[in-house]
Amino acid sequence: MLFNSWIFVAFLVVLLAVVAPMRRYGTPWRVTLLVASYFFYAQWDWRYCFLILGSTIVDYALALGIDAGRHPRRYIVLSVVANLGFLGFFKYANFLLDTAGRVGAAFSLPPFTALDIVLPVGISFFTFQAMSYTIDVYRKELPARRSFLDYALFIAFFPQLLAGPIVRAREFFTQLDNPVRTTFLEARYALVLIALGLVKKMVLADTLALRFDPVWTNAAHASPWEALLAVYAFAFQIYFDFSGYTDVAIGVALLLGFRFPKNFDYPYLALSIQDFWRRWHMTLSRWLRDYLYVALGGNRHGPARTYAALMITMLLGGLWHGASWNFVIWGGLHGAYLALERVLPERWRSPPASRLATALRWLLTFNLVCLAWIFFRSPGLAASGEMLAKVAALPGALPNPGEAARAIAFVAVVLGWQALARRLDLKHAIAARGVAWVACITLALLALAWLTPGKTMPFIYFQF
Amino acid sequence: MLRRALFLLLPLLIVAALEAAYRAGAWEIAAAPKSHAGETIRMKALWAAYPEPIDVVTLGSSRAVYGLDHAALAAEAQRRGVRHASFALAGSHWMSVRGISRWIEAHRPEVRKRWIALSIADFQFAGNGAYELGIVEPLRSWSDAAWIGEHVRFDSHDVATYGVYSSLMQYRGDMADAITHPTSRLRDLAASRRSPLTRLFDGPHDDTNACAVDTSTLERCMAAPETEATRMVRGQCRSAHASRLGERNLLAAGPGGSAHPDLVAARDMIVRELRQPRWRGNTVVILLPTHALWERELTVQGLHGWVEAMLRPLAEEGSIELLDYTQRFDRDGRSDCTAYLDLYHQNHASAALLTRELLDAAGDRLYAFQAAKASGMPPR
Numbered sequence: 080m081l082f083n084s085w086i087f088v089a090f091l092v093v094l095l096a097v098v099a100p101m102r103r104y105g106t107p108w109r110v111t112l113l114v115a116s117y118f119f120y121a122q123w124d125w126r127y128c129f130l131i132l133g134s135t136i137v138d139y140a141l142a143l144g145i146d147a148g149r150h151p152r153r154y155i156v157l158s159v160v161a162n163l164g165f166l167g168f169f170k171y172a173n174f175l176l177d178t179a180g181r182v183g184a185a186f187s188l189p190p191f192t193a194l195d196i197v198l199p200v201g202i203s204f205f206t207f208q209a210m211s212y213t214i215d216v217y218r219k220e221l222p223a224r225r226s227f228l229d230y231a232l233f234i235a236f237f238p239q240l241l242a243g244p245i246v247r248a249r250e251f252f253t254q255l256d257n258p259v260r261t262t263f264l265e266a267r268y269a270l271v272l273i274a275l276g277l278v279k280k281m282v283l284a285d286t287l288a289l290r291f292d293p294v295w296t297n298a299a300h301a302s303p304w305e306a307l308l309a310v311y312a313f314a315f316q317i318y319f320d321f322s323g324y325t326d327v328a329i330g331v332a333l334l335l336g337f338r339f340p341k342n343f344d345y346p347y348l349a350l351s352i353q354d355f356w357r358r359w360h361m362t363l364s365r366w367l368r369d370y371l372y373v374a375l376g377g378n379r380h381g382p383a384r385t386y387a388a389l390m391i392t393m394l395l396g397g398l399w400h401g402a403s404w405n406f407v408i409w410g411g412l413h414g415a416y417l418a419l420e421r422v423l424p425e426r427w428r429s430p431p432a433s434r435l436a437t438a439l440r441w442l443l444t445f446n447l448v449c450l451a452w453i454f455f456r457s458p459g460l461a462a463s464g465e466m467l468a469k470v471a472a473l474p475g476a477l478p479n480p481g482e483a484a485r486a487i488a489f490v491a492v493v494l495g496w497q498a499l500a501r502r503l504d505l506k507h508a509i510a511a512r513g514v515a516w517v518a519c520i521t522l523a524l525l526a527l528a529w530l531t532p533g534k535t536m537p538f539i540y541f542q543f
Numbered sequence: 544m545l546r547r548a549l550f551l552l553l554p555l556l557i558v559a560a561l562e563a564a565y566r567a568g569a570w571e572i573a574a575a576p577k578s579h580a581g582e583t584i585r586m587k588a589l590w591a592a593y594p595e596p597i598d599v600v601t602l603g604s605s606r607a608v609y610g611l612d613h614a615a616l617a618a619e620a621q622r623r624g625v626r627h628a629s630f631a632l633a634g635s636h637w638m639s640v641r642g643i644s645r646w647i648e649a650h651r652p653e654v655r656k657r658w659i660a661l662s663i664a665d666f667q668f669a670g671n672g673a674y675e676l677g678i679v680e681p682l683r684s685w686s687d688a689a690w691i692g693e694h695v696r697f698d699s700h701d702v703a704t705y706g707v708y709s710s711l712m713q714y715r716g717d718m719a720d721a722i723t724h725p726t727s728r729l730r731d732l733a734a735s736r737r738s739p740l741t742r743l744f745d746g747p748h749d750d751t752n753a754c755a756v757d758t759s760t761l762e763r764c765m766a767a768p769e770t771e772a773t774r775m776v777r778g779q780c781r782s783a784h785a786s787r788l789g790e791r792n793l794l795a796a797g798p799g800g801s802a803h804p805d806l807v808a809a810r811d812m813i814v815r816e817l818r819q820p821r822w823r824g825n826t827v828v829i830l831l832p833t834h835a836l837w838e839r840e841l842t843v844q845g846l847h848g849w850v851e852a853m854l855r856p857l858a859e860e861g862s863i864e865l866l867d868y869t870q871r872f873d874r875d876g877r878s879d880c881t882a883y884l885d886l887y888h889q890n891h892a893s894a895a896l897l898t899r900e901l902l903d904a905a906g907d908r909l910y911a912f913q914a915a916k917a918s919g920m921p922p923r
Contacts, residue, residue, distance in 0.1 A: 085699055263547055270551070513550070520554035525561075528711050529718040533702040 080122035146223035174402030268510035269333035274523035276326030284320035304482035306469035565710035576735035579677030605633035607660035609888035612898035617744035636671035638694035642679035670694035673703035824913030
């Protein structure tokens with residue numbers, strides 16, 4: 080069930096109508112949300128509900144074991160192995176077999192047969208949530224949850240089940256234990272998030288996808304200017320797609336009484352790569368920092384260990400997105416960027432003193448991010464090479480003022496709008512003013528009716 | 544609480560009000576003049592504004608627009624003391640026939656006879672796809688989604704079919720174009736105001752022919768070298784080939800070797816329309832000349848016989864007058880390229896010839912009027 084489908088609209092309306100008269104946060108309310116969440120997931124493939132249930136039971140039991148105090152280390156290792164086992168089998172088995180086959184071919188060994196595995200949608204997200212929970216219990220930052228119902232709801236809660244935001248157990252359980260009703264203003268804000276999230280996805284991201292997908296699938300026939308435009312367009316497509324999804328998820332959760340953490344904070348306004356990662360997929364960045372980077376030593380053991388930890392974190396962060404060398408390179412590039420930023424002298428890292436310096440810093444950051452997107456988006460390494468070659472050929476290409484103007488205008492308009500929206504805190508401002516709210520939601524509905532390309536595209540992050 | 548709920552519903556109420564405004568024709572003043580809806584809007588305006596009574600209407604697709612000499616028909620009608628106007632629109636199919644007939648019943652009740660000029664290829668389907676919704680949109684009333692849905696099935700996965708229920712959605716392409724290209728829309732609207740459509744009593748005059756391409760087989764037609772002279776017909780052959788019916792023997796594709804259920808459903812709907820009490824005895828069906836390539840390679844096999852079997856009983860019972868000119872420009876199984884301007888349409892010379900022939904053969908019958916079989920709006 081996609082957020083951008085009629086069946087989801089019907090599902091949400093019915094669910095809100097059903098849970099509204101219930102006493103919030105009571106057992107029937109929780110049971111209803113859990114059943115609704117499993118129903119939501121079953122719309123994709125009901126058999127994989129058992130996978131979520133299995134993962135839930137395992138981590139619930141292991142957390143209780145950790146909390147009991149006897150052999151906590153043994154239980155946490157079991158939990159990590161179980162979760163990475165789930166993830167590894169469904170997500171990386173064929174990648175590993177393929178890689179092993181390639182290595183084996185060098186020694187004239189027969190190739191491995193690929194397994195017929197369907198990647199369960201959302202597995203990367205709910206597995207990370209489960210791991211964060213058991214690790215937090217192990218670190219004694221959180222007591223193990225006694226109520227299986229609460230824990231099952233934490234894992235399966237449908238707004239964040241398929242593509243995040245990756246919510247921490249403490250954040251979720253605190254809200255379960257200390258109920259705060261959704262206010263009228265919050266409901267208005269939630270509807271702004273949902274409406275604008277759908278516009279981002281269905282109008283902006285899908286239009287960009289349909290316009291530029293042919294360039295990515297056939298980069299060899301694209302002109303250098305087209306290639307550049309396609310790279311910039313993808314940067315915004317994935318942002319609109321993923322942040323649009325997140326906005327809807329946060330909005331839906333808020334309507335149900337849950338306040339989810341922010342996942343995006345105008346990332347393309349970042350002035351450094353570190354700044355970018357504080358604004359892009361913030362809940363994943365936070366997860367990687369707290370459970371991987373810190374576990375690898377963080378910056379506590381000197382520069383060499385810090386760079387190594389950064390590199391490993393970003394490489395694994397890349398691999399988390401998918402079993403492909405392209406994602407590894409994407410993560411590796413970001414790791415290298417972050418490490419290089421740390422090598423730079425302090426004056427290069429401090430806030431820029433002039434507007435020109437700010438603009439140059441932004442330009443460099445944005446283009447470095449876009450360079451990495453080439454690997455993220457291309458269907459394979461060869462295609463990445465073709466796209467890079469096209470973009471690299473730009474200085475020698477015939478000047479194309481039309482395409483150049485379009486590329487600059489496109490980036491300028493979107494980023495100008497972003498800067499304005501950030502400065503005015505536009506979504507909250509709209510929610511707070513009655514006329515603005517009505518106008519915003521009405522225009523969003525009309526945009527969804529008139530300006531969608533007519534072809535529903537799946538959310539990009541569902542494949543992860 | 545109620546006030547808050549109403550406030551949250553306000554955007555939906557505004558959208559519903561807009562939907563009502565669009566259904567009432569609010570957007571017609573700004574719709575793209577060259578779109579399907581725009582053509583209908585302009586034709587509707589001509590019909591609505593024409594001050595004299597009209598007695599006979601010609602309905603049909605671009606095959607009717609090009610395949611008949613509308614000026615000759617108007618002149619012949621005038622000689623007989625009646626008035627004969629065209630409401631033929633490119634892309635029209637059975638849904639448009641139904642929609643225009645209903646509009647005429649409501650807005651020009653003096654019209655006594657309708658001529659439906661189509662080709663046998665138009666009897667394969669109940670509609671011409673979702674884009675035919677654009678043709679009927681400006682003619683719709685508030686409660687006709689049910690019969691429109693019989694022609695274009697609503698599919699929640701296909702936005703193009705949302706127009707079955709919603710005028711806002713039907714105009715979505717038009718709105719997107721107006722929003723993204725506002726200046727060219729204004730230019731088009733100004734141009735269309737300067738040169739309004741004058742097609743009530745006339746049609747296009749195109750005297751080119753299709754002889755630059757060998758249309759004896761689809762293969763040869765598609766293989767024609769691309770030149771300025773061949774581009775149109777060659778392109779039509781290629782696109783017809785691409786959309787060719789996957790199952791050409793649909794007449795024996797249903798259970799027990801019966802006709803395919805879709806063909807049967809289309810037939811039943813057409814028969815129902817042709818038996819409408821309001822038009823019974825006052826409907827002329829003209830099967831326009833159809834290039835031999837269609838029946839030989841593109842349409843359902845045996846379609847001509849299927850259509851005859853559908854229409855003959857209606858003619859015999861007096862519901863319709865049937866004139867079959869399907870093979871009028873064929874000889875030895877091949878079509879005369881000098882009569883066609885492309886794979887679909889006759890040129891003006893052959894249209895004039897055909898019109899003269901049909902008036903000579905059946906002019907008296909074609910302009911004879913039966914007493915209405917039922918009063919008031921017929922049930923649908």
